[in-house]
Amino acid sequence: MNQTRLFRLLIAKSIIETFFVGTLAVVFFYTAFPPQFHGWGEATPDSIAGWAVNHSAPWDRVELQLFVDGKFVASGTANLSRPDVVAAGWSKDEWHGYAFSAPPLSVGDHEARVYAIHESGGGIRQTLQLVGNPIRFSFHANGKLSELTSANDSSNPKSN
Amino acid sequence: MTSQERNAEKSEGGAIDKSLAFWEIISVITSCLIGEWVVFSVGRGSSVAFGVLVFIVFAFMFTSHRLRGESARDLGLRLDNFVAAARLLILPMLLASAVLILIGYSKGSLGFFRWRGGQSILGIPALGIFWGLLQQYALQAFINRRAQLIWGRGALSILFVAVMFAVLHLPNPGLTLATFGGGLLWAAVYQRAPNLLALALSHGIMTWILVSTIPAPLLGGLRVGFKYFG
Numbered sequence: 001m002n003q004t005r006l007f008r009l010l011i012a013k014s015i016i017e018t019f020f021v022g023t024l025a026v027v028f029f030y031t032a033f034p035p036q037f038h039g040w041g042e043a044t045p046d047s048i049a050g051w052a053v054n055h056s057a058p059w060d061r062v063e064l065q066l067f068v069d070g071k072f073v074a075s076g077t078a079n080l081s082r083p084d085v086v087a088a089g090w091s092k093d094e095w096h097g098y099a100f101s102a103p104p105l106s107v108g109d110h111e112a113r114v115y116a117i118h119e120s121g122g123g124i125r126q127t128l129q130l131v132g133n134p135i136r137f138s139f140h141a142n143g144k145l146s147e148l149t150s151a152n153d154s155s156n157p158k159s160n
Numbered sequence: 161m162t163s164q165e166r167n168a169e170k171s172e173g174g175a176i177d178k179s180l181a182f183w184e185i186i187s188v189i190t191s192c193l194i195g196e197w198v199v200f201s202v203g204r205g206s207s208v209a210f211g212v213l214v215f216i217v218f219a220f221m222f223t224s225h226r227l228r229g230e231s232a233r234d235l236g237l238r239l240d241n242f243v244a245a246a247r248l249l250i251l252p253m254l255l256a257s258a259v260l261i262l263i264g265y266s267k268g269s270l271g272f273f274r275w276r277g278g279q280s281i282l283g284i285p286a287l288g289i290f291w292g293l294l295q296q297y298a299l300q301a302f303i304n305r306r307a308q309l310i311w312g313r314g315a316l317s318i319l320f321v322a323v324m325f326a327v328l329h330l331p332n333p334g335l336t337l338a339t340f341g342g343g344l345l346w347a348a349v350y351q352r353a354p355n356l357l358a359l360a361l362s363h364g365i366m367t368w369i370l371v372s373t374i375p376a377p378l379l380g381g382l383r384v385g386f387k388y389f390g
Contacts, residue, residue: 007180009224013187
């Protein structure tokens with residue numbers, strides 16, 4: 001028996017399988033979490049609002065979910081008019097805005113995160129991808145919101 | 161070179177050979193686990209990914225046989241000892257079948273034609289035997305033979321083969337238990353009469369009896385690995 005050749009065979013198989021598993025992992029991640037969603041959000045006095053675009057399907061409206069302090073609050077679609085987003089070159093048409101009404105919260109500081117819903121695997125799998133940055137805001141006794149920190153995000157069309 | 165040096169070199173070569181055999185087993189088991197846990201999860205059971213993995217593992221096993229100078233006859237693809245192997249198998253199979261039928265009768269889950277509703281009854285044994293041959297080839301002609309290189313014939317290598325066979329059926333508890341029992345029987349018979357065709361036939365028949373007697377929920381749809389969860 002040629003031990004050296006068998007040893008090389010084992011090494012070769014291990015390397016091939018490492019690449020195989022690595023490829024599967026990359027393909028899976030790219031399919032489940034494609035880097036094609038862009039957006040931005042802010043806390044306005046009455047809502048969490050912003051815009052979201054799917055660059056692989058720029059004419060489609062992006063389905064969204066709002067989470068506040070890690071808890072699901074609402075779902076919706078980014079289909080409101082946002083001409084500033086087109087003007088800044090982020091989308092092909094203006095219908096990519098969203099606005100979630102201020103949810104009932106305790107008075108104080110909170111954090112909102114808006115996620116785009118992405119379907120893959122022929123619809124058997126849905127993943128959430130954060131759109132823009134987390135939005136830190138204060139909820140006041142009068143039911144109004146105020147943003148705690150201004151988003152320092154280059155994808156904010158207002159800043160362009 | 162003195163005879164003492166020759167003996168030392170021979171002993172060292174034997175240790176390396178045992179080590180290689182062990183890593184060969186680990187390599188094949190790893191490939192199977194990748195198929196069950198990775199391809200069926202992140203690969204969504206992609207037939208392309210599964211095909212690539214099957215090609216890799218079979219190419220590895222065939223090349224290993226060639227490098228070790230093992231013929232098809234050595235592996236158990238032969239007919240001359242078919243009857244001897246069948247004789248060793250028949251009594252344990254009858255006993256196991258009787259126990260399974262009793263369980264099925266007491267649970268009211270007997271149904272010898274229920275396997276994959278709508279499929280031709282002739283297709284069931286054919287599928288079972290073909291699938292059994294593939295499994296028995298990997299389990300006995302490769303893993304059992306390599307285990308014998310490490311521990312020799314006997315209880316330890318038989319137990320090792322059965323444990324490996326059971327591990328490959330995790331996390332399905334019913335199937336893990338059943339394959340551990342089956343693994344003990346088939347590994348022991350292979351060591352006494354290495355005949356893959358008899359083992360494949362036994363595998364197909366016992367699978368059919370198992371799914372025809374044991375309540376379906378206990379067998380988890382014969383799913384293993386990540387697929388077991390849905």
